[in-house]
């Protein structure tokens with residue numbers, strides 16, 4: 069009888085009723101027994117249904133923890149791979165040119181430290197000159213000040229961290245990057261639209277070519293100073309484009325954010341939409357760390 073009663077609430081109570089007719093047991097005892105089995109059955113079924121519920125619940129819980137990256141099992145990885153999942157958020161700003169934005173790529177402290185380090189070594193920025201061009205007749209095209217520093221020269225180790233993160237975001241090894249060019253644009257300073265890649269037709273044969281550029285904005289600029297892509301998605305191609313104009317897709321510098329764009333198509337030819345410039349700073353000061361990335365190791 070006990071084992072029957074445990075089978076379930078309905079079975080327990082119905083067998084109690086059935087037996088109460090055939091036996092001589094007093095009514096109060098039958099009532100107590102029936103109540104006992106009824107409650108046992110009810111309790112058992114509650115336990116069972118809770119089991120079912122708790123069997124279902126872990127799914128959303130697991131989804132939540134996946135968002136935090138805490139409980140997700142890392143994949144087996146190769147010797148040069150990484151142990152864990154990381155996330156570097158990004159937004160594609162354009163496919164023409166291929167431009168992608170990385171919010172909060174570096175911390176405020178890292179940016180401040182790079183600026184402090186660069187400040188003491190600034191010199192007027194220079195240009196790679198084409199035939200017929202001189203420092204004198206190209207004056208005004210690029211008016212910023214800057215300095216070059218390789219990650220290994222930075223004793224704070226910050227550029228090392230930034231360089232490594234750039235390599236991870238682009239999957240282009242660090243050895244393909246030129247030294248950082250840290251630039252400062254003061255009010256009115258600019259960089260007319262230009263290509264980072266060197267067209268051999270204009271600059272002569274190249275030992276290696278710049279594939280991509282990564283700009284890390286070290287300061288926010290109150291007004292002006294945008295990185296602009298005047299030919300984005302075929303814009304401004306029609307008329308005689310004035311290379312000093314600040315038009316097209318404009319990216320407002322925000323401290324700690326990164327901008328990556330590709331100068332070459334996958335087939336190695338120059339993407340004409342990768343032409344870009346720096347709008348004049350109107351209010352504030354623009355600081356940027358530039359990393360040019362090449363198709364071959366840089367030495």
Ligand SMILES: *[C@@H]1O[C@H](CO)[C@@H](O)[C@H](O)[C@H]1NC(C)=O
Nearest residue numbers: 332333334335336337338339
């Ligand atoms: C290279 O790729 C671009 C973009 O896909 C294409 O427009 C261009 O014609 C290609 N050039 C050559 C030489 O294959």
